[in-house]
Amino acid sequence: MKTVKFALSLFLISCATLLVSAQQDTQKWEEIYQIIANMKEPSFKDKTYNIVDFGAVADGETLNTEAIQKAIDTCSKTGGGTVLVPKGTFLTGAIHLKNDVNLHVSEGALLKFSTNPKDYLPLVQTRWEGNDCFNYSPLVYANGQNNFAITGKGTLDGQGSNDTWWPWKGQAQYGWKEGMPSQLLETGRPLLDKWEREEAPLFERQAGEGHYLRPQFISFIHCTSVKIEDIKIVNAPFWVVHPILSKDIIFRGVHIESLGPNSDGFDPESCKNVLVENCIFDTGDDCIALKSGRNSDGRKPNIPTENVLIRNCKMLEGHGGVVIGSEISGGARNIFAENCEMSSPHLDRAIRLKTNNHRGGVTDGLYVRNIKVGQVKDAVIRINCSYDPKEGQGNYPPMVRNVYVSNITADMTGKTPAKYGLRLEGIAGENAVENIFISDCDFKGVENISLIRDVKNLNLNNVFINNEKVELY
Incomplete structure (x- = not known):
């Protein structure tokens, strides 16, 4: 396998920091398991x-x-x-x-x-x-x-x-x-x-x-x-299941088939302690989208969506598999997804974070592991801090930080390829995206290895795209 190195304006972290981040990752998974186990x-x-x-x-x-x-x-x-x-x-x-x-x-x-x-x-x-x-x-x-x-x-x-x-x-x-x-x-x-x-x-x-x-x-x-x-x-006429300002929610074994406009499958908004497991999503928009209000209606109450565990789900058609945003002005934290399968020629992305500087919000702590991707159209992992540019420039820069992704496999060999393996875009001059850790991933059959802009503290460890090891220098 070849090694592809990228020269980016990034601050690269040390091996000691890598070890600390791995320990934090393990601790966080243990914490979410305990939170979910304590839900009645x-x-x-x-x-x-x-x-x-x-x-x-x-x-x-x-x-x-x-x-x-x-x-x-x-x-x-x-x-x-x-x-x-x-x-x-x-x-x-x-x-x-x-x-x-x-x-x-x-x-x-x-x-x-x-x-x-x-x-x-x-x-x-x-x-x-x-x-x-x-x-x-x-x-x-x-x-x-x-x-x-x-x-x-x-x-x-x-x-x-x-x-x-x-x-x-x-x-x-x-x-x-x-x-x-x-x-x-x-x-x-x-x-x-x-x-x-x-x-x-x-x-x-x-x-x-x-x-x-x-x-x-x-x-x-x-x-x-x-x-x-x-x-x-x-x-569904519109969004399928939409909890708002609620807590202790179990969404289990549900099968959603709705290919209409804005047919998001499951959209917890400003909710706390949420378990999603063993579900099937075939949707006309995002399969799962975590939200917390739009603009001042999210910023004023400032109630994030937090402590969410998504596991053992299957995502078919949709704009994204597991998504944070775009109405995320109140923020999101401690979001976990594991052991899911995502594949469809009409699935745009597997993991997606979307916001802009009108909506703002802080997403702090996304943990994703053990995801099998068969086919997506745009990118396997997508961070977009300039979503919906027709809204113009705003005064509320978003922040996405502390994202840990590991063991995602994607194989589109012989299928219509995704445009990108990694598509990570912050905002020029802003620390909108920082502390992104991607490890032990293998993507095959993509057109372009990556598009990475304005990301601080990006670490790629044992990441292969189109059989080439991707590193930063």
Whole structure:
């Protein structure tokens, strides 16, 4: 094998520092395992409330919102238990989960969600792409609840398509046509930006009808002790699962198939103590994206997403496998990913960090190991501190530091190659990206070994790209 050396304006670290960093890496993994082990899973009374007993009809046409909600409310008020969705197809509008309720969607059961926006009124508190507002209720929602779950082998279908919800994106590929309304109107995303810039009070930020901001599929805010396990989720209107300002979250064995616009799979935002394991993601946007608010709506509360463990997951189509950003103004810390497989001709990147100097935020501590990559389009590892340049120059330089990546293999031999093995870009004149440790990695079948700019304290140890050892001097 050849050795390729790069001359970069970097401060190279010593062997002693390498040893210390390896010890810190090991210690950090032990710490996250302990944090996750100490999380208490939701538990429920052994009592079942069948939605059929509350008037639900499994004909796929009757709107069962009232019956399902009555079962949930009754279950919670009487001390909790399981709300059972039995085998069959049940049409519903917004479902609001409550304390001590396990919504169990049985194998063979299909919860099919209405495509009538009026079935997601009244408006509820949420965040939309990182900005605080009141908007249509997510299809499944909770606010300020504790100890609840969604479980079972059944399916939740948001019925997102080029005929419903997706045209609101304002792009022809998703069914939008000239003259149709979309989130691009002044009453949509631009108004949300205006509210944020002017720091409008939350109660004044009323979206909903006439604003065309699609609802999330599953979202909850200010909640604790939540589990989503085993279910299949398809065809989301927007982001698929979006916890906000919540803690102690278990996301296990979930299968997501949603290839629509902004169909991020799992987006914990300003959340603490999160386990993601044994899940499958096939998405129209990032598979997993960690967030913490956009611009002042993230900076003012300054609540990072922290203590996240992602393991044993499979990522198929998407913009990125494990992603931090772009709405990351409140920062992220102690993020871990291991033992995952990522591959699709339509997967852009495996590991991705994205921000800019409008959004800012400090990402401190990303630990990634044992990742098998079959195919990506852009880069295996991508750090981008100038994401979405149309926003222009801002005054909040981001920072990405203390990133430890080891044992990633990628083999695109005989397939369409990725553009880059490593694509790491900070900001000229700023210490935006520093302390990056990449070791024991082997990437084959990429067009370009790397694109590295404005990175401080980059260390490559035993890194091979296209059978060439990559070193710095």
